[in-house]
Amino acid sequence: MRLSVVRAAVVLVGVAFAGGAGCGAGNPSAVPVNGALVPVEQRVAIDAVAGEDLVEPGKALSSNDFAGEVVVLNVWGTWCGPCRGEVGELERVRADTEGAGVEFLGVDIRDNDRSVPVDFVRDRGVGYPSIYDPAGRSLVGLGKYRSIAVPTTLVLDRRHRVAAVFHGAVLAEDVLPRVREAVAEAVG
Structure with missing residues (x-):
């Protein structure tokens, strides 16, 4: 009897996770599977992600600055090892899509000393702007993705x-196909 109860609990937990994980069929509010292309009819627009330019204090930056363009938005911090490792990959995608209607925008969070991320992007030759947002307030515009x-x-x-x-x-090899698919889509 006890084994039957355990099996039933496992089945119920499995069903619950299957229904709520990834990009659920017919559920546009579900968060998409990592790296998967979200079908157009299930896509959700984000509000503007905006804040002060990391490198040019006082200059405003916003995702709305890139109206009509495909945008690669990267949330990062210098304290994050994987973030430091991926910057070269993102730069490769940026170089491969230059002139194709693609813009990149970073959002640097949780770096309280501005000089650290400024040095980071300069030392690595990052060619796209970032919003400086230690508190992460700009991420509110991401809605369910915040x-x-x-x-x-x-x-x-x-x-x-x-x-x-x-x-x-x-990795560039993972992001680049998604960016190219978004660029190739008809505007509408």
């Missing part, structure tokens, strides 16, 4: 709907 792990990279289509989400460090 409770994300660091690093997280989102690929936004031309209407700034989430086309793909990558949790953890990324």
Whole structure:
């Protein structure tokens, strides 16, 4: 009898996780599977992610600055080992998509001493801007994606709907196909 109760509990837990994990069929509010292309009809637009430029204090930056462009939005921090490791991968994707209607925007969080991330992006030759946001307030614009792990990279289509989400460090070979798919989509 006890074994039957345990089996029933395992089955119920499995069903609960299967229904709530990943990009559930017909459930546009579910968070997509890591790195998977979100079907257009299930995409959710984000609000503007905005804040002060990391390297140019006083200059405002916003995802809305890139209206009509595919945006690769990367949440990172210098304290995060995987973030430090993926920056070269993101730079490769940026170089491969230059001139293709793709923009990159970083959001540096939890770095309280601005000089550390400024030195980081300069030393590594990062060619895209980042918002300096130690408290992570700009992430409110991400809606259901705001409770994300660091690093997280989102690929936004031309209407700034989430086309793909990558949790953890990324490789260019994983992100580049999603970016190219978003670029190839018809605007609409």
